[in-house]
Amino acid sequence: MLKRQLGACVTFFPQPTTLIATQNGEGEVNLMMASWVGIVSKTPPTIAVSLNRDRHTYANIKANGTFSVNVVPAKMAQAADACGLASGKKVDKQKLTGLEVSPGTLQGVSLVDESPLNVECRYLSEVELGDYRLVLGEIVEIHACEEAFNEQDEADVKVFDPLVYLGGMREYWSLGKKEADAYRAGLVFLDKD
Ligand SMILES: Cc1cc2nc3c(=O)[nH]c(=O)nc-3n(C[C@H](O)[C@H](O)[C@H](O)COP(=O)(O)O)c2cc1C
Numbered sequence: 001m002l003k004r005q006l007g008a009c010v011t012f013f014p015q016p017t018t019l020i021a022t023q024n025g026e027g028e029v030n031l032m033m034a035s036w037v038g039i040v041s042k043t044p045p046t047i048a049v050s051l052n053r054d055r056h057t058y059a060n061i062k063a064n065g066t067f068s069v070n071v072v073p074a075k076m077a078q079a080a081d082a083c084g085l086a087s088g089k090k091v092d093k094q095k096l097t098g099l100e101v102s103p104g105t106l107q108g109v110s111l112v113d114e115s116p117l118n119v120e121c122r123y124l125s126e127v128e129l130g131d132y133r134l135v136l137g138e139i140v141e142i143h144a145c146e147e148a149f150n151e152q153d154e155a156d157v158k159v160f161d162p163l164v165y166l167g168g169m170r171e172y173w174s175l176g177k178k179e180a181d182a183y184r185a186g187l188v189f190l191d192k193d
Contacts, residue, residue: 011168017072019083020049021101021110022060029101029110031093032057033084035165036132037069045139047121050132056088058133065123066108067137070115072163074174079114080163081172105141116145116160 036050101110121137148159
């Protein structure tokens with residue numbers, strides 16, 4: 001495959017799309033689009049979110065100590081994008097988008113109702129990366145859309161329908177079709193002898 005060098009930049013894909021929900025000291029909710037998000041440990045369950053230190057979201061997390069990470073479904077692309085264009089310093093993004101929230105199990109955590117997967121987190125620590133702060137959150141609870149599950153408790157990915165972000169190209173896509181089963185597809189190479 002012939003390659004072109006893009007230099008030191010942040011072009012990378014796919015990236016998840018999430019809404020980080022936080023509250024300020026008065027309990028006012030703010031929603032922020034974030035794609036620099038990922039699970040970074042299973043034991044203990046931990047998520048990492050990279051936030052510019054100027055984000056209202058970062059100030060809220062530092063003040064409150066809790067937050068939620070809400071997976072964005074494809075049909076929410078426009079509302080979620082708006083939460084990446086305006087800052088909660090100036091705009092009430094719930095009013096702007098009409099997105100609703102409900103309380104989580106942790107004090108000060110709001111969960112986005114329209115999101116099919118909500119991750120409740122307690123602030124653990126952070127790593128300074130220039131203008132950014134890689135915030136580590138202990139995963140305390142995960143709420144998954146009930147209608148995704150069948151009677152055998154198997155989840156249908158199509159119900160979650162996560163919106164995917166292509167960083168560098170600045171485009172949102174939805175998932176295509178399933179290609180293979182993870183932790184199994186590669187067995188064809190290992191079981192050869
Ligand atoms: C697709 C997309 C992904 C983004 N991902 C991040 C991110 O991971 N970290 C970040 O600090 N800002 C990210 N942003 C920018 C923030 O969402 C944006 O600056 C927002 O207005 C900040 O809101 P706040 O000040 O209310 O926290 C992203 C924006 C878009 C459109």
